[in-house]
Amino acid sequence: MRRSISQKNRRAAWLGLLPFLLFCLAFEIVPILLLIRDSVFSKAGTLTMSNYKQVLAPLYLKSFWNSIRLSGITALIGTVAGLFIGYSIYRWPSQRIRNLLITLSDVTTNFAGAPLAFAFIIILGSNGLVTQFFLKSLGLKIYPAFSIYSFSGLILAYVYFQLPLMVLLIIPAFGGIKKEWRESATNLGADTSAFWWHIGLPILAPSLIAGFVLLFANAFGAYATAYTLTGSRLSLVTLQIGFTITGEVLHDPGIGQAMAILSLIIMGTSIGIYRLAIIRAERWNRH
Template sequence: MAAGTATTAPTPEPAGRRLLRGKSWLATVPLLLFFLIGFGLPAVAIVTGAFTVSSDAETGAGSFTTANVTDSVQGAYWTALLSSIKLSALTALIGTAVGVPIAQAVLTSRFRMLREAVLTASGVLANFGGLPLAFAFVATLGNAGELTKLFHLTDHGWSLYSFTGLTVAYLYFLVPLMVLTITPALEGLRVQWREAAQNNRATGLQYWRHVALPILFPSLLGGFVLLFGSAFAAYATAAAMVGATVPLISRQIADALSGNVLVGQGNLALALSLDMIIVAVLVMAVYLPLQRRSARWLS
């Protein structure tokens, strides 16, 4: 080392700060406990009950069986599961296709009040479901609804109490949910990317096709998964509006628990719930790897 060159020793980190850093994981303990109690224990109970049959009514003793899981993918239960998947996938796809252009239009609007109004309304409508939503649609588009009578929709084959009617009702809260979900991802698209595409003489359509949509695809898929899960788990709206007209897995679980069809089918209801969990896990398995890829671009 040359003469006259001074070296500065690194300042040691205070012992108290090192201690806090070493125990920073303690801050996650409440979240882990909540997850364990709110999700872990019910999941274990569902899996255990799905493979159990009560053999003693007085003591509640049970034995291992696969009959519940086998029965849950046969007959009317299998039909209800497929119908729920079909309804959820269709409404999630339509909700994604409609929600993304709305969110983009709101973000590019010059009117700030419009953006705030749409996002606020989306936050309200995304949580407007259950019995109030069913009542609103029955009063508006039911057989004696105001719009049904005004436009004579019944003469054109319209029926609210059908698969199509339930799809329209679900879109009422799924489209606003998609607007809220995709807005942060759209905000993450950098202006430099569009400018670079324009400098290379790319049209707006080419920019969206080759730049924006590939980057947004994991976020779009994530929104689709969220909409799929919301529609897949919805119960009150369908129960109040269509009843048993449209077979749904959530309705089958409720009937099995309440004994509307057969008494003592609680374990079968748990097996049906396990089927729903498996479907959700399979969908999430496709989404998570793509989400990590998108995060590298939008971060």
């Protein structure tokens, strides 16, 4: 009797999981398999690795380098700044203000894409509010030393949604640092800097690594913000994939799909490192 009930419960659990499995199959597994299939076929329909060889062309290699550089810089800025801002929010005495700041971070990190790009154009474009304020009030010309349509402008725009994401990721990690540990360190003569260097940061290290690689993957896969701000002026992987699939001049879906597969490998590696770091970080929260 118990065995039959257990089997029924197991079947019910699988039935409940079925919609999720079908969703993953339809929107993740099947598209990836189609990408792999189409990336190894030429325009004539013959099996070839030429698409992957053409990705080694300077234009596409530069796009990978630019994407890795942009993702790395914004992830590093977001991780470092998010650490300090997250700690300030975590230590904020008012629970109401703390919840408000966390909610604001949640909203801000989801404000990306074309709306964010247009907001930055209105504020920091060549005729933007801040640009004109500096010019008319202080006599300072931001352009051409800085341009929101350049690589440095993209860094600023990406940090806008990277930073609050890191804040949301790091705040729970501070809960792994027990108050008793700090009191014990103080009793043993350790000052604040010694506590954080020898105890705090080692405990937070897995969460910081997890946050960094997640921010890296988040920036690497971004498309709309970069496309709206730079168009074809800056070569990024996501933009080149779009140009090769939907463009007229660079139209070559096979190359775009090969680039997409290589991007998936980079993203998958990042997510794998993220999961390993999260598992390590959860050990401290269980103690």
